[in-house]
Amino acid sequence: xxxxxxxxxxxxxxxxxxxxxxxxxxxxxxxxxxxxxxxxxxxxxxxxxxxxxxxxxxxxxxxxxxxxxxxxxxxxxxxxxxxxxxxxxxxxxxxxxxxxxxxxxxxxxxxxxxxxxxxxxxxxxxxxxxxxxxxxxxxxxxxxxxxxxxxxxxxxxxxxxxxxxxxxxxxxxxxxxxxxxxxxxxxxxxxxxxxxxxxxxxxxxxxxxxxxxxxxxxxxxxxxxxxxxxxxxxxxxxxxxxxxxxxxxxxxxxxxxxxxxxxxxxxxxxxxxxxxxxxxxxxxxx
Numbered sequence: 001x002x003x004x005x006x007x008x009x010x011x012x013x014x015x016x017x018x019x020x021x022x023x024x025x026x027x028x029x030x031x032x033x034x035x036x037x038x039x040x041x042x043x044x045x046x047x048x049x050x051x052x053x054x055x056x057x058x059x060x061x062x063x064x065x066x067x068x069x070x071x072x073x074x075x076x077x078x079x080x081x082x083x084x085x086x087x088x089x090x091x092x093x094x095x096x097x098x099x100x101x102x103x104x105x106x107x108x109x110x111x112x113x114x115x116x117x118x119x120x121x122x123x124x125x126x127x128x129x130x131x132x133x134x135x136x137x138x139x140x141x142x143x144x145x146x147x148x149x150x151x152x153x154x155x156x157x158x159x160x161x162x163x164x165x166x167x168x169x170x171x172x173x174x175x176x177x178x179x180x181x182x183x184x185x186x187x188x189x190x191x192x193x194x195x196x197x198x199x200x201x202x203x204x205x206x207x208x209x210x211x212x213x214x215x216x217x218x219x220x221x222x223x224x225x226x227x228x229x230x231x232x233x234x235x236x237x238x239x240x241x242x243x244x245x246x247x248x249x250x251x252x253x254x255x256x257x258x259x260x261x262x263x264x265x266x267x268x269x270x271x272x273x274x275x276x277x278x279x280x281x282x283x284x285x286x
Contacts, residue, residue, distance in 0.1 A: 002101040003027045009108030012263045013254025016270030022071040030075040081131045083227045104277045107252040119193035127199030132156040142212035153217040157183045243273035
């Protein structure tokens with residue numbers, strides 16, 4: 001199935017865009033967190049959202065989600081690995097190695113505050129990967145290192161241990177790690193990825209670990225890596241006032257396009273992006 005629009009991100013910007021697109025009778029899929037943005041959910045109290053004073057983040061998140069669901073907005077709890085511009089449509093690869101298609105894409109991923117490790121960008125595609133499921137066959141019978149940013153990445157480590165000869169898992173979170181006996185857990189702080197023509201080792205503060213592959217599993221991938229060719233301004237996506245990016249049919253809104261990082265600003269930009277998407281989709285029919 002090819003959707004009219006796929007929205008990446010389920011915070012205020014993403015859901016606002018999806019709601020407007022639904023009202024405009026477009027088929028839309030939201031790829032994000034089925035429980036809405038964790039940033040909204042954990043907010044103690046929000047006082048500047050017009051018409052809803054002194055609201056708890058959890059209550060506002062529920063209202064966002066209830067509104068979207070009342071209009072039939074479909075939300076799936078996936079993570080997108082790469083977005084490919086294919087001309088008049090986009091092909092989106094999930095971390096489960098599934099492919100989704102849409103005529104337009106809205107990026108509403110929030111700000112990715114995680115800085116890449118030295119050597120990470122240099123060796124991306126040359127021993128460094130962000131998707132275990134996608135690249136697992138390349139490392140059959142080999143030694144790999146995985147850096148996990150949350151407990152959900154533990155399942156990826158277990159999966160890779162069935163394929164690789166050795167899996168070293170480095171958690172960057174404090175929760176207790178629960179992986180199978182074939183995964184070696186190393187609690188050290190990653191510092192740098194080193195190599196020559198390809199990545200060859202991970203330096204931590206305590207040692208240097210040689211391996212054949214290095215998987216960096218974060219909650220989100222930076223937009224410049226998510227969408228090849230996307231114009232960036234530092235950590236933010238470059239857009240115009242209509243939320244157009246430099247890639248035709250790709251729009252962006254919310255925190256990822258710049259400060260101030262405010263829920264009401266994000267929701268407004270989501271609405272603008274949706275209206276611009278409708279104009280774009282109409283242009284394809286002419």
